[in-house]
Amino acid sequence: MARVKRGTTTNAKHKRILGAAKGYYGRRKNTIRIARQAVEKAGQYAYRDRKVKKRSFRALWIQRINAAVRAEGLTYGVFMHGLKLAGIELDRKVLADLAMHEGAAFSGIIAQAKAALPEGARVAA
Numbered sequence: 001m002a003r004v005k006r007g008t009t010t011n012a013k014h015k016r017i018l019g020a021a022k023g024y025y026g027r028r029k030n031t032i033r034i035a036r037q038a039v040e041k042a043g044q045y046a047y048r049d050r051k052v053k054k055r056s057f058r059a060l061w062i063q064r065i066n067a068a069v070r071a072e073g074l075t076y077g078v079f080m081h082g083l084k085l086a087g088i089e090l091d092r093k094v095l096a097d098l099a100m101h102e103g104a105a106f107s108g109i110i111a112q113a114k115a116a117l118p119e120g121a122r123v124a125a
Helices: 008-020 032-070 076-086 092-101 103-116
Strands: none
Touching: 008 032, 032 076, 032 092, 032 103, 076 103, 092 103
16 A cells, blocks of 8 residues: 655645745744744734724824914814814815825815804914
C-alpha cells in the first residue's frame, strides 16, 4: 500500500499565517508559533483601531470647525446650535472640508447660523 503524506492542510494553514506575518521582525516572521501570536495580536489592534480612527477623525473635524467659527466670533457649540435652528443638515466632515478649502462658502453658512440664533446668544470671548 502506498504511503500517505498528511501535511497538506497544516502546510496551507502555516503558509497563510506566515504570509500574514510577512515583514515582521525576528522570529515573528518565520516561526509558526510566534507568528500566529503576532498575527492574532495584529488583528486585535486592527479591529480596535478601525473604531479609534473614526473617533480621531471626528475630533479633527470638530477642531477645524471650531477654529474657523471662532474667527467669526462664535464657539463650536453655539455654531452647531445655530445650524440646527437654521435647518442646515451638513455633517462635520463636510463642514470641516468647507472651512479648510471654501472659506467664502463657510462664512455664508456661519452667517445663516448666526441669523437663526436667538438675540443675546453667547459669543466667543
